[in-house]
Amino acid sequence: MSWTVHADLRADCENCAGLCCVALPLSASADFAIDKDAGTPCPHLGDGFRCDIHGELRQRGFPGCTAYDCFGAGQRVTQVTFRGRDWRSEPEIAGDMMEAFRRMRRVHEMLRLLEEAWSHEATRQITTMMTLTIEDLEAIAQGDLESLFDIDLDHRQKSVGILLEIASAVIRTTDGSAGPLHGRASLVGARFRDADLRRASFRGALLLGADLRGADLRLADLLGADLRGARLDGADLRGALFLTQPQLESARGDASTRLPGHLDRPTHWPT
Numbered sequence: 355m356s357w358t359v360h361a362d363l364r365a366d367c368e369n370c371a372g373l374c375c376v377a378l379p380l381s382a383s384a385d386f387a388i389d390k391d392a393g394t395p396c397p398h399l400g401d402g403f404r405c406d407i408h409g410e411l412r413q414r415g416f417p418g419c420t421a422y423d424c425f426g427a428g429q430r431v432t433q434v435t436f437r438g439r440d441w442r443s444e445p446e447i448a449g450d451m452m453e454a455f456r457r458m459r460r461v462h463e464m465l466r467l468l469e470e471a472w473s474h475e476a477t478r479q480i481t482t483m484m485t486l487t488i489e490d491l492e493a494i495a496q497g498d499l500e501s502l503f504d505i506d507l508d509h510r511q512k513s514v515g516i517l518l519e520i521a522s523a524v525i526r527t528t529d530g531s532a533g534p535l536h537g538r539a540s541l542v543g544a545r546f547r548d549a550d551l552r553r554a555s556f557r558g559a560l561l562l563g564a565d566l567r568g569a570d571l572r573l574a575d576l577l578g579a580d581l582r583g584a585r586l587d588g589a590d591l592r593g594a595l596f597l598t599q600p601q602l603e604s605a606r607g608d609a610s611t612r613l614p615g616h617l618d619r620p621t622h623w624p625t
């Protein structure tokens with residue numbers, strides 16, 4: 355399947371007022387060098403809403419920033435919801451702007467996952483349900499602040515989760531049988547080296563530090579799987595479902611890892 359993430363659902367920092375660097379809290383850890391409260395600007399956020407240490411985030415102790423993706427919520431809130439206004443020039447809008455960003459990211463993440471499911475030939479039988487949900491979420495993303503604040507995001511996420519589960523089952527069982535089911539399993543440090551995991555389900559699974567070197571993960575469902583520190587050297591992830599860039603960034607792979615076409619090879623992976 356050839357699929358490209360729609361430009362609106364990809365981060366465009368040029369058109370964002372640095373919202374992720376303000377709205378989100380940071381906890382001093384292996385991922386972030388400092389503690390910072392939600393709503394407080396990061397001290398590295400410079401003029402023009404650019405990160406002063408962008409080129410050396412890993413070396414400076416901020417690998418967590420390289421693994422973050424707003425799915426395009428930043429530019430949508432800055433340019434559409436707030437029509438180009440920003441929290442620095444107008445501090446009185448900062449609170450609403452940050453809350454809008456946190457909510458919009460959830461909307462955009464749902465859109466990103468639904469669009470991926472929709473693009474599969476195998477899901478034609480549930481296209482109408484997905485199309486209606488995508489149109490509904492898109493209307494919210496294009497709408498005003500009030501409608502964004504009014505929607506029950508937990509409820510929406512539950513319905514979208516059910517739709518994605520149906521889509522995953524349909525895709526994984528078309529032209530073959532489903533692989534092993536490891537949904538929500540605790541697989542910290544598990545050994546799957548060279549395993550045949552085609553069409554498996556790992557949705558919500560904890561795969562921290564798991565050894566997936568050389569594993570065949572084609573058409574495996576990785577929705578929400580925690581891949582921090584997982585080894586993906588030589589693994590085949592072509593067609594893996596609902597895999598996102600932040601998941602890849604948090605894992606370890608190399609030049610021989612085969613990726614879905616819509617994702618980029620993390621620059622910190624050895625070549």
Ligand code: SF4
Pocket residue numbers: 374375396397398399400404405406407408416419
């Ligand atoms: S280190 Fe840079 S990218 Fe990370 S939160 Fe601070 S300003 Fe943003």
